[in-house]
Amino acid sequence: MFTPARYVIVDDNPDELKQLSDCMQKIGAPCLPLRYDQAEGIETKHLGGVRLLFLDLHLTTGAQSGSIAQTAGLIVSMLEEGIVATAGPYVIILWTKHQEQKADFEAYVMENLEPLKRPLAILSLDKNNYLAGDAGEKLTNDVGQIIETDPRLRALLDWEREVLRAAGSTLSEIGTLVAKEDRTAARFSERLDEILSLLAFEAVGDANAKADPYSAINAALMPILTDRIANQRTDPKSNAIWQAAVTKIAEVPQPSPRDAAKLNSMLHIARASTEALEPGAWGAVTLLPEAELVDDVMIKRFDLPAKPMLAGTFCLTDKAERSASRLCLLRIGASCDYAQSRKGPVPFVLGAIIPAEAKRREGLPKAEIVTPPLIIDGFDGPVRMIFNTHLQISLVPTEFAAWPALCRLREPLLMQITTYGARHATRPAIISFGSHGG
Template sequence: MFTRARYVVIDDKETELKQLTDCLRKIGAPCLPLLYDVEQGIDARHLGGVRLLFLDLHLTTGGQSTDVAQASGVIAGILEAGIDPAAGPYVIILWTTHQPHREAFAAYIMGNVDPTRRPLAILSLDKNQYLAGDAGEKLMADIGKVIETDPRLRALLDWEREVLKAAGTTLAEVGALVSAEDRTATRFSERFDEVLSLLASEAIGAENAKADPYSAVNAALMPILSDRIANQRIEPDSKAIWQSAVTKIGNVLPPSLPEAAKLNSMLHVATSTSEELKPGAWGAISLLPAAEQEDGPMKERFNLPAKPLLSGLFCMSVKTERAVSKLCVLRVGASCDYAQNRRGPVPFMLGAIMPATAQRREENLPKAEFLTPALMIEGFDFPVRIAFNAHLTVTMVPNEFNGWAPLCRLRESLLMQITSHGAHHATRPAIISFSADAH
């Protein structure tokens, strides 16, 4: 229900933990203090959404101040247990009296912690400067200076701030639909319910909205949020922040094929690690089960035999490349039909997942084909492309495909490009005409 803490402080000394926490709170930075216990440690789940993690280097009271490896090992265990790779980058700010140990600590963490859980940067502050008196303003200034030493960190924090501001403004717009006379203790919440219910019903239809209110409201608000993020007034210093953070535009070497595939997948592919995938979801890609690739089912469904499909229809000329390729289906169709959960047969397009460098007979490629950019997809340890043939679009009822396990889901921009290609192919006009050229 609540947003996970973005600023977390960990110390084994309660007085010093309180001192830093009070300083952060006085400058308006809501933080979560965690007192480290030698026997019980901390509840590492609290690190699941952290952006700035303030750490005392030596969390074991009485430990040898020169034993950096032991102290670093304790913290490495905390990071392994608590950091969520899906929550985005974070930064460690060492809150320590042993400043010279920062480099040794950073080397240990970057060499021993799982790469997906390593911090973007490891910075440091001398806690001796903030333990006496009201050091809140000095702390705020010094944290700002430390963060500015890494322009990329500053830019990421700025982007997250803008997204949160856009989300708040979107909620304010929805709230503004409740009139002043309805903003009473007995009416405000109920009226807000009515506004959300209207939005949900219009987005995907009343019956579907009842079954999934979150998706319905999300469908109504996401376009507003996206527009806000793209067009809202940004803070005056944001332009300078981004100019200092993004400095190599036009001067970066082209990515290798694996690097390009990872970039493309980040932009165009959603995986099961970030969402619950279903084979009937709009844009879901599922492998065609082995039983469905026998000649009987293939001829019944596509009017084609199964065996020569990769070499014939998909024009793959190398046997070893065909051996590692897989047939799949993509859930296509109108977005409004999917959003409104329209009953009836569901459309799927046949495709082949093949090595991105696969050799193909280019002169024979069908015009009905759409070839994706290089992608990295779970289950394949090499970059792939997926060739979809719009001519082989079939419909199935849920009982036929509900048991299939989807690999991933294509995001809307790539999915709409494939859908548009299929629609254009299906509606292309033809005329009878003659010319003087020899046939």
């Protein structure tokens, strides 16, 4: 129910933990202070959504004089257990009396921590500068400055803040639909229920809203949230933040083929490991099971035998590349039919997942559309998906319910494919004659 803490402090000294915690509160960054216990450690689940992680370098007594591997190894174990690779980038800020060990600590972490859990940067604050007298104001200023040290981090935090502000504005807009006379202890919550129920019903219909009210409300609110994120920027500092963070537009580096495929996948592919994905979901891509790849089944469905399909229909000329390719189905159809769980056969289009640079013969079918290079789980290296929009079939859910979905195409790419298929299927033709003369 609660959002994971974005700012976390870990220290074994309660006084120094409080000092830094109070400073963070003063600059408007609510943080979670965690006192490290030598016997129990900390509850590492609190690191699951961290953006700024303030760490005392030496969390155990007597570790100061030993090898950096002792103290850094303890922290790496803590990060391995607590950092969630899919939660986004974070920065470590060492809160330490031993600044001279920062470089060795950074080298150890970057060498020993799982790559997807490594921090964007490791910065540091010297405790010695703040322990004498009233150093609260200096600490407050220095923390604010060090947060701004990395412009990329500052920009990402700015974007996340704008998203949270857009979400808050969207929720506020829902709240304004409750009339003043209904804003009472007895009526406010009930009236909000009525409004949410109405939104859910109108978004996806009665049956679907009852089965999955979260998705129904999401369908109604997502366009509002997206519009707010895109258009609400009012902070005059925001543009300067992004100008400092994004500096290579005039000389954009050319990505490697694999990096390009990763970027395309981020934009266009939702992995099955990140969501509850069913083969009948709109945009789901499902590999055809081996039992379906026999001639009698394929001929019945597509009027084509299975064995020569990769060479014939999908025009692959290299035997090894055909062996690395797989036939698949893409769930297409009208988005409203899917949203309303309309009963009846479900439409699919046949495709193939092939190596991105696979050799293909000339004269490719006009009915096909090819995706950009992508990284797909289960395939070595970048791949492309080819869909032949001429080869569309309909299946009832009992025929495909047990097939595991591989991934889902996000809406922009899915709509490009379905729109292309619709244009190809309805292309006009006329009979015409020309003279045989000059």
